[in-house]
Amino acid sequence: MKFYIVDDDVTIIKILENIIDDKNLGQVVGSSIDPLECIEDIILKNPDIVIVDLLMPKSDGIEVVNNIKKRKNDIKIIMISQVSSKNLIEQAYSSGIEFFISKPINIVEVVKVIENVLEKIKMEETLGRIKSMFSDLDINKSEKLKSNEIEKIRFILSKLGILGEIGSKDIINICQYLLDNKERMFNYKVSEICEKLSDNPKAMEQRIRRALNKGLTNIASLGIEDYMNDDFIQYSNSLYNFEDVRLEMDYIRGKNSYGGKVNIKKFIEGILLHSEC
Incomplete structure (x- = not known):
């Protein structure tokens, strides 16, 4: 992925460049300290992600x-600033940014946020292919209903940033099985x-748990950035236990030495309920 950085502080630009390079997150194709002159350069270099400071002199x-x-609505934007004004942050999100990072810069936070945005880009590409595939299907009404539910499940998994995980395929297979047989997850043990559904059930369960753990990290990161975010509010308690999200x-x-846990049965039951809405 390609990055472009806009900040009037050259030191901040260098720090972000080093983080992106050291963590193998992508390539910085350009940077600017001038918010007025950077636009044409950004359009020319066509980055996937722009990191921009909120407050600059010009x-x-x-x-x-x-x-x-x-000019390029598909470019994802991450904003950084020392500003803590809720009004300004709301304006930033309304303008179309993906995440807001507070200064001073925390390496772990920057990496998590960038990984989330990268995941979103990949998932949007996947969803586009999925929607295109479903639009070409000619199936009866009941099959369409099931397909719509599975598509909603895929969409939710993409919002959590885990649709590309192998364990998500296992989650979808379980949901498909339960829908086909008109059953609920609470009627089964995970094992x-x-x-x-698998010749190696332990490996399947481990894959699902890894995917859900990644989703937990992503939803917790989202809550850190914007506690009032609609996705955070909607999924932090319906798919996970909120106490685990807080942990x-x-x-x-860095306030705790351990994070939250995941409940596979709760997650699958919750995502099935969302798919029916």
Whole structure:
């Protein structure tokens, strides 16, 4: 993935470049200390992600975001700032940014946020292929209903940033089995349903647990960035136990030595209920 950084502080630009390079997150294709002159360079170099400071001498980051979005709406934008004003942060999200990172820069936080945005880009590409595939299917009404539910499940998994995980395929297979047989997850032990669907049920359960743990980290990171985010509010308690989400948030912040746990049965039951809405 390609990155472009806009910040009037050259030191911040260098720090972000080093993080992106050291963590193998992608390639920085350009940077600028001038918010007024950077737009054309950004459009020319066509990065996947732009990291922009909120407050700069000649112009604010929100104006930069608006100008980018007018020209290239598909570019993802991460904003950084020392500002803690809720109003300004809300304006930033309204302008179309993906995440807001508070200064001083925390390496763990920056990496998590960038990984989430990278995952979102990949999932949007996957969803586009999925929607295209489903649009070409000619199936009867009952089959369409099931397909719509599975598509909703895929969409939710993509919002959690885990659709690309191998364990997500196992989750979808379990949901498909339960839908086909008009059953609920609470009627099974996790090991029992894995035995029905896999020759290696223990490995299947481990894959699912890894995927859900990644989803827990992603939803906790989202809550750190924006506690009032709709996805965070909707999924932090319906797919996970909120106490575990809070533990994961504290772990990411470095306030705890351990994070939250996942409950496979609760997650699958919860995602099935969401798919029926």
